[in-house]
């Protein structure tokens with residue numbers, strides 16, 4: 001009997017090797033290592049993308065080159081490099097690269113993340129840059145470099161959520177020759193407490209980032225953006241960070257999804273329409289007793305750990321307790337030399353405590369670096385890497 005045959009009984013396919021898919025695959029390998037399971041991980045690139053750092057890449061910094069096959073080495077997880085182009089939920093198959101491979105599954109882990117929603121505003125799709133992956137960040141970096149080389153220019157960052165704030169400050173710090181404007185309907189850091197928000201505001205001022213609040217972008221043009229107020233903001237470069245959508249694959253396959261294309265899950269992160277499919281990370285519409293989860297690495301990693309454990313337990317005929325999670329913080333970099341960390345209640349509302357300055361920079365860097373050591377640990381030891389597990393009360 002070959003190694004392949006020995007593990008051919010239950011086929012688990014994990015779609016997407018981002019933060020959550022990678023953790024789910026490694027954890028599954030660990031939890032099912034006594035055999036009877038074959039795990040396959042599918043991702044378009046063999047390079048692991050540190051999405052948390054894409055604004056750094058866009059601002060011209062180099063990122064470490066982590067290879068997915070290296071991260072999986074010794075685990076028995078098979079890696080298929082390719083893009084999933086179709087999901088047949090009835091036949092339980094996944095098509096890779098328009099038919100280059102068809103992978104049958106018994107259990108599917110849907111970890112395809114999300115992408116900026118550029119379809120909602122005219123011109124955004126055609127003219128705006130995004131931070132949707134390494135290639136997109138590199139394209140933005142090249143455009144910014146060209147503007148700087150030409151002696152300066154204007155950058156409009158649309159959306160002042162945490163990604164927009166991180167991108168605007170990083171670009172302003174790295175490219176002082178550029179005029180950066182952060183445009184949003186709400187105030188930057190709107191979900192933070194008063195003092196953290198004030199620090200964020202001071203950092204924007206110090207870095208020369210202009211802000212336009214209370215104004216939705218209604219159109220993106222090649223050299224400007226139009227606002228609902230009728231104003232026009234000059235933009236040699238427009239960066240779109242507002243709103244995300246999950247890939248269409250699940251909806252196209254007939255799975256129940258929410259308005260953003262995320263798979264609607266039960267309390268154990270299984271699709272409510274197709275229970276052999278687990279959804280994790282940004283692609284999951286999971287609800288906690290306090291409300292819906294929103295896409296972050298902070299909540300995504302626990303969903304991945306939980307889903308892997310739930311699958312392994314069910315394969316052994318064990319009972320599974322509901323997934324419980326509570327947010328802890330909103331960590332935001334403000335360039336390379338400043339940051340602000342707002343500590344939060346489980347429902348992501350701000351507590352009194354926050355960090356700023358050097359302590360916050362260190363904290364944020366630890367957060368951004370943490371997934372890689374977590375993978376290393378999960379490969380080698382049967383430890384819980386997330387404090388949030390099924391059955392525990394949220395904090």
Ligand SMILES: Cc1cc2nc3c(=O)[nH]c(=O)nc-3n(C[C@H](O)[C@H](O)[C@H](O)COP(=O)(O)OP(=O)(O)OC[C@H]3O[C@@H](n4cnc5c(N)ncnc54)[C@H](O)[C@@H]3O)c2cc1C
Pocket residue numbers: 015016017018019020021042043044045049051052053054055082083084085111112113114131163166247280281282283295296297298299300331332
């Ligand atoms: C600039 C930036 C800063 C951020 N900072 C923070 C932060 O400080 N804290 C925080 O908690 N969150 C942060 N986030 C959000 C965080 O990155 C996401 O919530 C997290 O990446 C979600 O993990 P995921 O595994 O669901 O998706 P991803 O990490 O995006 O992984 C999805 C994977 O699926 C692959 N994929 C997509 N489509 C297909 C397909 N058709 N076939 C095969 N593979 C496919 C992708 O290539 C990717 O590898 C930030 C995001 C950005 C953009």
